[in-house]
Amino acid sequence: MKRVLLTREGPIAWVALNNPERHNALSGQVVADLQEAADQMAVDRSVRVVVLHGGEAKSFCSGADLKERQGMEEAAVVATVHALREAVNSVAQLPVPVIAAIHGMAFGGGLELALACDIRIAADDAQMGLTEVGWGIIPGAGGCARLPALIGPAKAKELIFTARRLTAGEALELGLVNRVVDRPNLLDAARAMAEQIARQAPLAVRAAKRAIDAGPGLAAGLAAEWREYRSIVQTQDRLEGLRAFAERRPPVFRGE
Numbered sequence: 001m002k003r004v005l006l007t008r009e010g011p012i013a014w015v016a017l018n019n020p021e022r023h024n025a026l027s028g029q030v031v032a033d034l035q036e037a038a039d040q041m042a043v044d045r046s047v048r049v050v051v052l053h054g055g056e057a058k059s060f061c062s063g064a065d066l067k068e069r070q071g072m073e074e075a076a077v078v079a080t081v082h083a084l085r086e087a088v089n090s091v092a093q094l095p096v097p098v099i100a101a102i103h104g105m106a107f108g109g110g111l112e113l114a115l116a117c118d119i120r121i122a123a124d125d126a127q128m129g130l131t132e133v134g135w136g137i138i139p140g141a142g143g144c145a146r147l148p149a150l151i152g153p154a155k156a157k158e159l160i161f162t163a164r165r166l167t168a169g170e171a172l173e174l175g176l177v178n179r180v181v182d183r184p185n186l187l188d189a190a191r192a193m194a195e196q197i198a199r200q201a202p203l204a205v206r207a208a209k210r211a212i213d214a215g216p217g218l219a220a221g222l223a224a225e226w227r228e229y230r231s232i233v234q235t236q237d238r239l240e241g242l243r244a245f246a247e248r249r250p251p252v253f254r255g256e
C-alpha cells in the first residue's frame with residue numbers, strides 16, 4: 001500500500017499522506033513514498049503547483065513514527081532521520097510552489113514538513129508545534145533552521161524550547177500559517193489558491209521561488225541542525241522519551 005498518494009488535477013499535483021492509523025506518523029514507508037513523489041514532481045514540467053495534505057487521516061502529520069523508533073539502534077535512528085531530512089528538503093526544493101493544507105495535529109516532523117512548504121493553510125481544528133525536546137531530541141528535519149527564518153529566532157526558540165502546541169489562531173498570529181479556514185473548507189481553500197497560482201506564468205513563478213529561496217543562511221542552519229541532532233542521538237533522555245511515549249506517561253529527563 002502506498003503511504004503517500006499522488007494525484008493530478010491538471011497543473012495541480014495533490015499529495016496525500018496515507019498513514020491514518022497513526023495520525024500520518026512519518027514511518028520509513030511514508031518517508032520513502034514521500035521521497036518518490038517529490039522526485040517524480042521535481043522533473044515534471046507540467047506541474048505548476050503542489051498541495052500537500054493529510055488525506056483521510058485525523059491529522060496532517062503527527063511527526064516521526066515514535067513506535068518504529070522503539071529499540072532502534074542509534075545508527076539506524078541517524079539513517080532514519082537522515083532519510084526524513086532528505087525527503088523534507090526534496091519537498092522544499094521542488095521548483096514550484098507547495099501549499100500545505102493542515103488539519104488536526106502537525107507535531108514535530110509533521111510541522112517540519114509543513115515548514116518545508118511555501119504556504120501553509122490551516123483548518124480551525126489544527127494544532128501544531130515542534131515538540132521534539134519533549135521526547136528528548138531536537139527538530140531534526142529542518143525545523144531549527146526554517147522556523148527561525150519564518151517567525152524570527154526569539155519566537156522560534158520559545159516554541160522549540162517549550163515544545164508548545166499552538167492553536168491555528170496562535171499559529172496565524174505568529175505568521176506560522178498564511179490562513180485559517182473552517183475545517184470543511186480546507187481543501188477548497190487550498191484548491192482556490194493553487195488554481196490562482198496555476199493561472200500565473202509558470203516560468204515566472206518558478207523564478208520567483210528560486211529568487212526568494214536563494215541565500216546561504218538556510219544551508220548553514222540545516223548543517224548545524226544535523227550536527228546537533230546527531231549529538232543527542234546517544235543520550236539516555238532520548239530513550240526515555242521513547243519509553244514515555246510507549247507507556248503513555250510524561251517523560252522524566254535526567255540530562256544524560
Ligand SMILES: C/C=C/C(=O)SCCNC(=O)CCNC(=O)[C@H](O)C(C)(C)COP(=O)(O)OP(=O)(O)OC[C@H]1O[C@@H](n2cnc3c(N)ncnc32)[C@H](O)[C@@H]1OP(=O)(O)O
Binds near residue numbers: 059066105137
Ligand atoms: C525529527 C522529528 C522528530 C519528531 O517528530 S518527534 C515526534 C513528534 N510527535 C509528537 O509529539 C506527537 C506524538 N503523538 C501524540 O502526541 C498523540 O498521539 C496525538 C496527539 C498525535 C494523538 O493523540 P490521540 O488523539 O490521543 O490519539 P492516540 O491514541 O494517541 O493516537 C492514535 C494512534 O496513533 C499513534 N500515533 C500517534 N502519533 C504517533 C507518532 N508520532 N508515532 C507513532 N505512533 C503515533 C498512537 O500511538 C496511537 O496508536 P494505537 O492506536 O496503536 O495506540
